[in-house]
Amino acid sequence: PLPKPVIHMIIGRLRSDDVYKQILSFPNPEHRSTALATQGSMLYVILYFAPEILHKEQAIMREIVDKHFPDNWVISYFMGFTVDLSEKWEGYKAAKAAINNTVNMTNVKELHATFERKVTHQMGELQKYLTEGVLLEDYVLDHIPQLLNCVRECNVTIRWLLLHRTTRNKKLRDIICASPDHDAILLLIMHTAQFEYILKKMLETLLEGKRARWEKCKQAAAERMTELGEFFTGHKVLSRMVKDENLQQWFVDLASQVQSLDYQDSTLAGRKIQQLILALEEVEQFHQIETNLQIKAFLLETRNFLKEMIRTVNVKEEILITLSFISDMGYSWEIIDDYVSLMHRRLERDPFCVLLLRATFLKLVSILELVLVRISQAKSEDLISVSEYFSGELVAYVRKVLEIIPISMFRLLFHVSDLLTNTITELDTKIERDKLKDNAQLDKRQNLARTTHQISVFTEGILAMETTLVGVIEVEPAQLLEDGVRKELVRQISQAMNEVLVFRRGTVQDFEQRLETLASRLDGFNRAFEYIQDYVRVYGLKIWQEEFSRIINFNVEQECNTFLKKKVLDWQSQYQSSAIPIPRFPPPDSQSNNFMGSVARELLSLVDCRKTVYIDARAGWFDFKGEEVVGIRTISLLRKAFGIFGLHGVDKLLCFMIVHHLQRLVQFWRKAFDRGAHDFIRGFVDELSPTSSLPESPSRLYQMAMGKTSRLWPFFLEIITQVGQCQLIRKQIANELNFACKLDSNVLSCALEVMNKALITDVQAHYSNPDVNPYPSEENDLLFELSSYLELAGISGPLSKIYVTSEPFEFFPAVVFLFTISQLAKFTYDKTIGVLVCKNQKEPLDGMPFCVGVFTLLKQVHSSHTGQFLAYLGQYVRAMMNTTFSKDPKPTDLPSDVTNVLVFLEEFCTVHHLSRKVVEAHVPSYLFDCFRM
Numbered sequence: 001p002l003p004k005p006v007i008h009m010i011i012g013r014l015r016s017d018d019v020y021k022q023i024l025s026f027p028n029p030e031h032r033s034t035a036l037a038t039q040g041s042m043l044y045v046i047l048y049f050a051p052e053i054l055h056k057e058q059a060i061m062r063e064i065v066d067k068h069f070p071d072n073w074v075i076s077y078f079m080g081f082t083v084d085l086s087e088k089w090e091g092y093k094a095a096k097a098a099i100n101n102t103v104n105m106t107n108v109k110e111l112h113a114t115f116e117r118k119v120t121h122q123m124g125e126l127q128k129y130l131t132e133g134v135l136l137e138d139y140v141l142d143h144i145p146q147l148l149n150c151v152r153e154c155n156v157t158i159r160w161l162l163l164h165r166t167t168r169n170k171k172l173r174d175i176i177c178a179s180p181d182h183d184a185i186l187l188l189i190m191h192t193a194q195f196e197y198i199l200k201k202m203l204e205t206l207l208e209g210k211r212a213r214w215e216k217c218k219q220a221a222a223e224r225m226t227e228l229g230e231f232f233t234g235h236k237v238l239s240r241m242v243k244d245e246n247l248q249q250w251f252v253d254l255a256s257q258v259q260s261l262d263y264q265d266s267t268l269a270g271r272k273i274q275q276l277i278l279a280l281e282e283v284e285q286f287h288q289i290e291t292n293l294q295i296k297a298f299l300l301e302t303r304n305f306l307k308e309m310i311r312t313v314n315v316k317e318e319i320l321i322t323l324s325f326i327s328d329m330g331y332s333w334e335i336i337d338d339y340v341s342l343m344h345r346r347l348e349r350d351p352f353c354v355l356l357l358r359a360t361f362l363k364l365v366s367i368l369e370l371v372l373v374r375i376s377q378a379k380s381e382d383l384i385s386v387s388e389y390f391s392g393e394l395v396a397y398v399r400k401v402l403e404i405i406p407i408s409m410f411r412l413l414f415h416v417s418d419l420l421t422n423t424i425t426e427l428d429t430k431i432e433r434d435k436l437k438d439n440a441q442l443d444k445r446q447n448l449a450r451t452t453h454q455i456s457v458f459t460e461g462i463l464a465m466e467t468t469l470v471g472v473i474e475v476e477p478a479q480l481l482e483d484g485v486r487k488e489l490v491r492q493i494s495q496a497m498n499e500v501l502v503f504r505r506g507t508v509q510d511f512e513q514r515l516e517t518l519a520s521r522l523d524g525f526n527r528a529f530e531y532i533q534d535y536v537r538v539y540g541l542k543i544w545q546e547e548f549s550r551i552i553n554f555n556v557e558q559e560c561n562t563f564l565k566k567k568v569l570d571w572q573s574q575y576q577s578s579a580i581p582i583p584r585f586p587p588p589d590s591q592s593n594n595f596m597g598s599v600a601r602e603l604l605s606l607v608d609c610r611k612t613v614y615i616d617a618r619a620g621w622f623d624f625k626g627e628e629v630v631g632i633r634t635i636s637l638l639r640k641a642f643g644i645f646g647l648h649g650v651d652k653l654l655c656f657m658i659v660h661h662l663q664r665l666v667q668f669w670r671k672a673f674d675r676g677a678h679d680f681i682r683g684f685v686d687e688l689s690p691t692s693s694l695p696e697s698p699s700r701l702y703q704m705a706m707g708k709t710s711r712l713w714p715f716f717l718e719i720i721t722q723v724g725q726c727q728l729i730r731k732q733i734a735n736e737l738n739f740a741c742k743l744d745s746n747v748l749s750c751a752l753e754v755m756n757k758a759l760i761t762d763v764q765a766h767y768s769n770p771d772v773n774p775y776p777s778e779e780n781d782l783l784f785e786l787s788s789y790l791e792l793a794g795i796s797g798p799l800s801k802i803y804v805t806s807e808p809f810e811f812f813p814a815v816v817f818l819f820t821i822s823q824l825a826k827f828t829y830d831k832t833i834g835v836l837v838c839k840n841q842k843e844p845l846d847g848m849p850f851c852v853g854v855f856t857l858l859k860q861v862h863s864s865h866t867g868q869f870l871a872y873l874g875q876y877v878r879a880m881m882n883t884t885f886s887k888d889p890k891p892t893d894l895p896s897d898v899t900n901v902l903v904f905l906e907e908f909c910t911v912h913h914l915s916r917k918v919v920e921a922h923v924p925s926y927l928f929d930c931f932r933m
Contacts, residue, residue, distance in 0.1 A: 036068050082331075105171070144315070210313075409536065424445065554575035560656045603634075691875045721850060
């Protein structure tokens with residue numbers, strides 16, 4: 001701890017001296033507590049290092065209070081952190097007794113009445129000064145003391161009212177908050193800031209031109225004296241005048257004295273000028289001069305030039321320093337937040353008051369000086385980083401205040417959207433002349449024009465702000481407006497999606513109705529945004545697409561966290577922004593984090609195998625009554641509601657689901673296939689080898705194998721079916737994206753297709769001759785960039801993707817074969833619709849999703865496994881047909897198991913884009929020809 005004598009010495013200096021030299025800036029005795037405010041706050045902190053003074057030294061505490069706290073008891077000790085001395089010193093006897101004189105009810109009422117009168121008086125003074133044409137250069141030069149005094153009175157009043165409205169004493173707070181109201185205080189702050197801003201700009205201009213102005217006036221005055229000297233020589237004619245050598249010499253000497261005035265020594269120059277002015281006034285009394293009007297006019301002009309020189313030389317840098325001390329608002333860092341809502345209301349009433357707010361924001365920059373003064377003096381390297389941080393905080397406050405403008409604009413935009421969507425009907429290309437007036441809808445269009453004008457007024461108000469330097473950050477009003485528009489747009493779109501995309505009934509009618517509602521809502525919003533973009537000077541379509549895609553990508557990213565070990569937190573997301581944040585909402589259901597997950601899971605729920613059958617010929621899922629549940633219409637409606645980015649977002653989320661399911665399957669595989677299962681599969685494979693021959697007792701062999709492995713298949717079936725459904729939905733989405741791309745931008749679609757084929761040709765050429773045709777380097781971003789374009793354009797094969805990589809599994813084709821034939825036994829071939837359907841509708845099975853799921857599983861491993869799998873299936877068909885013919889040489893129908901496998905193989909070839917000849921190498925071709933008969 002510090003030695004006691006040192007602490008007492010510091011306290012003594014703070015008690016008696018003006019450590020920070022602030023009394024020079026506040027010479028009025030009434031302002032002493034404000035001048036010593038920084039010193040007083042330091043004294044408040046240091047007194048706790050000498051608690052005996054607070055407890056016992058009544059004389060010292062009385063002296064401290066009388067000097068530093070005679071009319072204030074709420075102080076700010078750093079960056080807006082305030083303390084109420086009447087509360088903090090409650091437990092200290094001497095301190096409490098001293099401060100009680102200040103917080104005496106009578107004294108508080110008198111102080112409140114004084115400052116209340118000052119608010120009214122100062123508002124009148126400010127309005128007088130801020131009247132157009134008052135604060136001109138000559139007026140400022142003549143009235144600098146009065147103007148500075150007005151600034152002092154305003155800032156002292158603002159400081160006292162802002163601080164003491166935060167007092168913890170309820171009785172005192174009730175007195176102070178009774179009047180003036182917050183709105184009057186805010187108005188005083190804004191007008192004071194505007195007055196300071198104009199005065200500061202005027203003084204800076206005068207200082208910049210001070211030297212030139214001085215030299216100009218000095219030269220003009222010297223020339224006048226020289227001309228008068230020449231006139232009295234009798235050679236220069238102004239009018240008839242008798243030669244006077246004394247006056248001639250006197251004026252020449254005067255001219256030389258004017259020329260000798262030194263700009264740097266302003267005090268000496270000012271005294272000499274006063275003497276010269278006095279001499280010129282006295283010389284007018286001479287008879288030769290008194291009777292000559294031209295000479296008197298010359299003398300008057302010279303005196304005016306000399307007076308101008310005095311006024312100019314008195315404009316010093318110290319005035320600006322004093323002004324910055326007086327206008328400091330470092331104490332209001334926290335308090336000013338309470339006035340944001342008042343600023344919002346004022347901006348809603350009058351958007352052009354943003355000009356006053358601009359000056360207010362610049363006044364708040366003084367907060368930075370309090371933080372940076374010691375860092376700057378220490379020449380610390382942290383100066384830039386600290387400046388950037390606090391400047392960023394101030395800019396954030398500016399955005400917070402001005403965000404009401406885009407909010408108000410969007411409130412009007414909803415009205416525009418309603419007019420354009422529901423009220424105003426579009427005109428036909430041809431209208432009969434007599435019906436023109438009826439179709440004009442003049443009243444509705446007048447309403448639209450009025451609303452549009454109100455929006456443009458808000459825009460005009462914020463654009464009236466000039467480029468402003470807030471700390472070390474330059475604030476562009478146009479960029480501020482665009483960021484505000486973007487922020488509100490993001491909030492509105494996110495809120496609309498979060499409100500509409502909540503599914504409770506689980507029916508396709510509810511799903512499609514919500515998508516139609518969202519599509520209508522966003523379309524009307526988009527049309528209105530497009531309509532007003534010229535009036536608010538923003539690129540509407542660009543902003544819409546950028547922010548819409550950012551919302552979708554952010555929500556997809558957050559939803560995908562469910563499947564990731566290392567989560568991407570909100571603040572880590574590349575799509576999140578502090579200036580234009582994407583809002584987060586409570587999860588819509590127990591499984592999903594946001595609306596993207598809700599839509600994807602609702603879509604999967606609608607196509608559940610227990611309720612639907614997928615018919616590839618009609619590209620959709622149908623219920624058992626033959627009604628379409630999900631198809632091209634649903635996916636198209638999803639695109640209308642979500643747009644291209646939304647549809648691609650659902651597709652990306654389905655990819656993550658597929659990866660998650662396949663990873664679960666891999667983990668299950670490694671756990672389930674223990675040593676015993678491994679040995680059994682090895683024996684089974686040996687029985688089937690070679691696949692070109694037929695095994696002995698095939699029925700018994702296959703039944704035994706399926707029985708031994710039956711415990712594994714329920715989990716396999718769940719995964720394979722879910723993967724198959726996700727893949728089919730992805731295929732539908734790719735078709736819709738490709739159709740939309742060709743429809744909206746056929747040139748782009750063709751260019752992407754050609755580029756894709758060219759790259760594939762190059763890659764194939766590389767594998768044909770690697771030495772001549774090198775593979776693209778890892779530094780080349782072409783493949784990565786092109787793939788994102790291809791996915792958005794739907795030019796991608798979702799069924800051919802590789803989702804997971806793993807170490808090779810032994811006997812993988814045999815296990816997949818056993819799983820396939822065990823599940824195909826549960827199907828029956830429906831010739832009416834040409835697909836496999838489950839015998840038991842309660843089983844989670846559907847032919848096409850099952851086939852696609854198996855194909856996707858095989859796609860994750862080497863292609864040789866697929867060939868081996870087809871060989872096992874071909875062997876199974878031949879073996880079963882051999883058994884059938886051995887029992888009945890002339891069977892009328894193929895066995896159902898064989899039919900199911902043949903249908904499966906045909907669908908597998910379609911999915912895999914395999915030639916049927918590949919399968920016919922294992923299965924006789926005539927069987928494919930007769931199984932559909």
